[in-house]
Amino acid sequence: MVERIKAELGAALKGIEIREASYRERGYHLFFEVASGGLLQVARFFDERSFYLAAEICVDYGEYLELVYIFSNHASLCKVKVALKIDPAKPVAPTISTVFDCACWYEREIREFFGVTFEGHPNMTYLFLHEGIDYYPLRKGQIPISDEDKRSLGSFRPGEGEDTFSINLGPQHPSTHGVLRVVLKMDGEYIEEADPVLGYLHRMHEKMAENRGYLQFLANTGRMDYLGAMAFNLGYVTAVERLCGIAVPDRANYVRVIATELNRLSSHLMWLGAYLADLGALTPFLFVFDDREQINDILEPVTGSRLTYCYFRFGGLYNDVDDAFVAGTKAFVERMKGRFSLYEKLVTGNVIFINRTRGIGVIEKERARKQAVSGPVLRGTGIAMDMRKTEPCAAYGEMDFDVPVGTRGDALDIYHVRIKEMENAVKIIEQALARLPEGPIMTEKAPKKLKPPKGDVYHTVETPRGELGIYIVSDESDTPYRMKWRVPSFSNLMVFPELAKGNLLADAVAILGSLDLVIPEIDR
Amino acid sequence: MEQIVSMIGWKTAKTIAGLVGVLIFVVFNALILTWAERKVAGHMQRRIGPKEVGPYGLIQPIADALKLLGKEILTPRAVDRPLYFLAPILIFVPVLVSFIVIPFDASLQVKDINVGILVILAFSSLSVLSILMAGWGSNNKYALIGAIRSVAQNIAYEIPLLLALLPVIMMTNSFSLKAIVEAQKGLWFVFYQPLAFCIYFIASVAETNRTPFDLPEAESELVAGYHTEYSGMRFALFFLAEYTNIFIVSAIAVTFFLGGYQGPFLPGIIWFLLKSYLLVFVIMWLRWTFPRVRFDQLLNISWKALIPLAFINLLLTGGLLKL
Numbered sequence: 097m098v099e100r101i102k103a104e105l106g107a108a109l110k111g112i113e114i115r116e117a118s119y120r121e122r123g124y125h126l127f128f129e130v131a132s133g134g135l136l137q138v139a140r141f142f143d144e145r146s147f148y149l150a151a152e153i154c155v156d157y158g159e160y161l162e163l164v165y166i167f168s169n170h171a172s173l174c175k176v177k178v179a180l181k182i183d184p185a186k187p188v189a190p191t192i193s194t195v196f197d198c199a200c201w202y203e204r205e206i207r208e209f210f211g212v213t214f215e216g217h218p219n220m221t222y223l224f225l226h227e228g229i230d231y232y233p234l235r236k237g238q239i240p241i242s243d244e245d246k247r248s249l250g251s252f253r254p255g256e257g258e259d260t261f262s263i264n265l266g267p268q269h270p271s272t273h274g275v276l277r278v279v280l281k282m283d284g285e286y287i288e289e290a291d292p293v294l295g296y297l298h299r300m301h302e303k304m305a306e307n308r309g310y311l312q313f314l315a316n317t318g319r320m321d322y323l324g325a326m327a328f329n330l331g332y333v334t335a336v337e338r339l340c341g342i343a344v345p346d347r348a349n350y351v352r353v354i355a356t357e358l359n360r361l362s363s364h365l366m367w368l369g370a371y372l373a374d375l376g377a378l379t380p381f382l383f384v385f386d387d388r389e390q391i392n393d394i395l396e397p398v399t400g401s402r403l404t405y406c407y408f409r410f411g412g413l414y415n416d417v418d419d420a421f422v423a424g425t426k427a428f429v430e431r432m433k434g435r436f437s438l439y440e441k442l443v444t445g446n447v448i449f450i451n452r453t454r455g456i457g458v459i460e461k462e463r464a465r466k467q468a469v470s471g472p473v474l475r476g477t478g479i480a481m482d483m484r485k486t487e488p489c490a491a492y493g494e495m496d497f498d499v500p501v502g503t504r505g506d507a508l509d510i511y512h513v514r515i516k517e518m519e520n521a522v523k524i525i526e527q528a529l530a531r532l533p534e535g536p537i538m539t540e541k542a543p544k545k546l547k548p549p550k551g552d553v554y555h556t557v558e559t560p561r562g563e564l565g566i567y568i569v570s571d572e573s574d575t576p577y578r579m580k581w582r583v584p585s586f587s588n589l590m591v592f593p594e595l596a597k598g599n600l601l602a603d604a605v606a607i608l609g610s611l612d613l614v615i616p617e618i619d620r
Numbered sequence: 621m622e623q624i625v626s627m628i629g630w631k632t633a634k635t636i637a638g639l640v641g642v643l644i645f646v647v648f649n650a651l652i653l654t655w656a657e658r659k660v661a662g663h664m665q666r667r668i669g670p671k672e673v674g675p676y677g678l679i680q681p682i683a684d685a686l687k688l689l690g691k692e693i694l695t696p697r698a699v700d701r702p703l704y705f706l707a708p709i710l711i712f713v714p715v716l717v718s719f720i721v722i723p724f725d726a727s728l729q730v731k732d733i734n735v736g737i738l739v740i741l742a743f744s745s746l747s748v749l750s751i752l753m754a755g756w757g758s759n760n761k762y763a764l765i766g767a768i769r770s771v772a773q774n775i776a777y778e779i780p781l782l783l784a785l786l787p788v789i790m791m792t793n794s795f796s797l798k799a800i801v802e803a804q805k806g807l808w809f810v811f812y813q814p815l816a817f818c819i820y821f822i823a824s825v826a827e828t829n830r831t832p833f834d835l836p837e838a839e840s841e842l843v844a845g846y847h848t849e850y851s852g853m854r855f856a857l858f859f860l861a862e863y864t865n866i867f868i869v870s871a872i873a874v875t876f877f878l879g880g881y882q883g884p885f886l887p888g889i890i891w892f893l894l895k896s897y898l899l900v901f902v903i904m905w906l907r908w909t910f911p912r913v914r915f916d917q918l919l920n921i922s923w924k925a926l927i928p929l930a931f932i933n934l935l936l937t938g939g940l941l942k943l
Contacts, residue, residue, distance in 0.1 A: 263761045376912025382665035602914045
């Protein structure tokens with residue numbers, strides 16, 4: 097695949113040198129530079145070959161700003177990095193949101209963080225920030241935001257037409273689970289337009305990363321996705337290990353898998369309860385908390401926390417697991433197996449539940465690709481893409497598990513996918529426990545202060561919500577030069593406005609719930 | 621005492637005493653039901669429910685009521701004042717009137733009106749009006765949507781409700797609740813009219829805005845629906861009305877289908893309350909086990925299933941009675 101794409105790229109783009117990168121170190125196979133004029137052609141090239149835009153990143157190198165586009169695809173492992181250099185004095189770039197819909201939000205984000213204007217972009221308004229911010233936060237120098245830019249950025253106003261009214265779903269609303277705000281333009285009970293307004297929980301983790309050491313930032317990762325903190329931990333730790341070339345002992349890898357899968361279970365359980373509460377059934381919430389408590393009780397003595405874990409370290413683990421952990425996990429796995437049939441009986445067969453979710457929020461494969469949807473939502477559409485299979489980190493490569501997929505891509509399918517994923521998580525935990533090797537949990541060669549070699553890495557892991565991509569640029573200092581988090585909920589939320597259009601308010605809640613959003617992760 | 625009675629007449633005195641009794645019962649019933657709801661919910665959700673205040677937490681509802689009474693009554697600036705203030709009071713009127721005609725026992729009835737059931741149905745449609753007043757007067761979009769939903773829902777479900785009661789009225793040739801209970805000396809009507817009972821029960825759950833039909837106050841969609849902007853005692857009045865309504869629809873079901881106060885050994889009132897609270901428990905059980913239906917589905921259930929079925933049932937009953 098990589099060879100074929102390279103040849104086709106070479107043929108399509110005359111005069112551009114396509115270079116190969118070491119996938120093991122960099123996380124992408126090919127990279128090349130493109131000029132402003134050729135960008136759209138490149139985007140179309142990848143669109144025709146069913147690639148999706150995994151991430152769009154901006155890096156300020158001082159003399160120039162670099163826009164990085166990571167293209168990836170669902171069928172086979174082939175990642176391409178495309179770089180576009182732009183002038184920092186007058187940062188203008190062509191938009192590719194006309195080709196890839198998901199670029200729309202990425203470009204808005206870059207606009208407010210770096211001040212890059214995208215020509216032809218339909219809606220260049222604030223995504224996370226507001227008029228009170230005076231400087232472009234992620235630029236290396238202090239670049240003030242001009243009043244004119246502030247006005248154009250702040251030009252979003254919820255529209256009320258004749259016969260319609262707007263309603264704020266959030267920021268304080270029982271079913272947005274956090275502080276997401278969606279401005280709905282309603283015609284009676286029907287939604288005409290849905291505009292998510294983000295930033296209520298924006299903490300600028302990416303800027304924090306530039307101001308603290310690699311290890312210091314580790315604690316931040318769990319704060320982004322508080323429900324799937326372990327997977328974010330894993331993603332960050334493995335990304336840095338990849339950048340520095342640190343090897344991890346086997347035992348640590350196995351424990352990483354067990355801990356991450358336990359956390360995935362607890363995250364999905366939480367989703368199950370919250371989703372059904374959204375649909376009006378309040379009892380399952382308490383049932384899943386019963387199970388979730390047990391997971392927390394298992395993880396607490398080992399990791400030191402119950403929610404925002406910070407358990408993994410570069411080169412190993414913070415703490416070794418003991419016999420009590422192994423015994424507790426084994427007992428929990430046995431118990432959990434019996435619980436699935438209970439949930440099946442209580443929820444899955446309920447006719448009201450089925451009627452509320454079947455045919456609601458249908459995501460087609462094509463739309464899923466254009467919007468770069470990932471995780472269970474993507475698998476619900478029928479695309480069997482799981483980073484644990486395609487790019488296994490830790491000991492995932494040695495585990496035997498299925499990637500459940502749906503057929504219709506509606507909320508019910510996504511529900512089934514998540515339930516089956518929980519069953520598979522149990523399966524993985526069982527295998528990892530059975531094969532848990534003895535040995536050290538920390539590599540001996542891990543340096544106290546990390547100074548990764550110059551270069552960048554785009555590393556992905558599968559979190560409970562989907563593809564987490566971490567892009568780190570290192571300049572050989574002890575702090576990252578730039579760190580970009582491509583978070584799954586952000587991409588999954590992008591698909592919501594289209595799904596909600598024309599549906600009832602109650603359906604919007606059902607769709608929002610099926611996407612399983614974690615707001616701090618979207619806002620970062 | 622005798623002087624007062626002789627002055628206003630025995631009948632009026634009895635009615636007034638009955639009304640006072642009803643008021644006491646309404647408050648007492650709401651207290652018991654809030655406690656019961658929390659206990660039922662607790663046990664269904666693997667919890668215990670209230671247990672600290674009084675034995676088994678029995679005093680908890682009183683503590684809650686005191687808390688609500690002590691709360692500052694907030695009035696949002698942009699509300700339509702007359703409507704906003706009147707709505708929680710008005711929602712209580714139909715509730716009280718309904719109690720007048722319900723026979724708790726052979727002799728325990730405030731007033732046996734010969735069109736008793738019509739009185740209840742006519743007044744219960746009024747409660748929609750106060751919900752609409754609350755929703756409109758609150759000047760809040762969520763409240764308004766909740767109120768509009770409530771109107772559509774109540775109109776849709778009053779028809780099957782009435783249609784399900786009609787066969788019983790045809791069988792007894794009377795609108796008087798007492799006469800209907802007396803007619804069930806032998807076999808309860810639920811055995812003659814199982815379908816009508818089911819239709820009535822579903823419709824009555826919808827009438828009282830309970831899950832799975834709690835769309836007017838659907839928490840995950842409309843925050844709290846029509847009473848979003850109410851706090852303190854005003855909110856408590858809506859709450860009180862809801863629980864009283866639950867009891868009333870159960871009491872009517874018992875009167876019409878489950879033999880009312882009839883039963884062996886125990887006094888009539890005990891039987892009546894036992895049966896009523898059993899139905900109340902079923903309604904609570906539904907709430908804590910089912911998700912909520914969607915609005916269009918809700919209307920479809922009524923217009924496309926319940927009403928045609930109720931008509932067929934009515935025709936069959938009419939036909940059979942003629943034979």
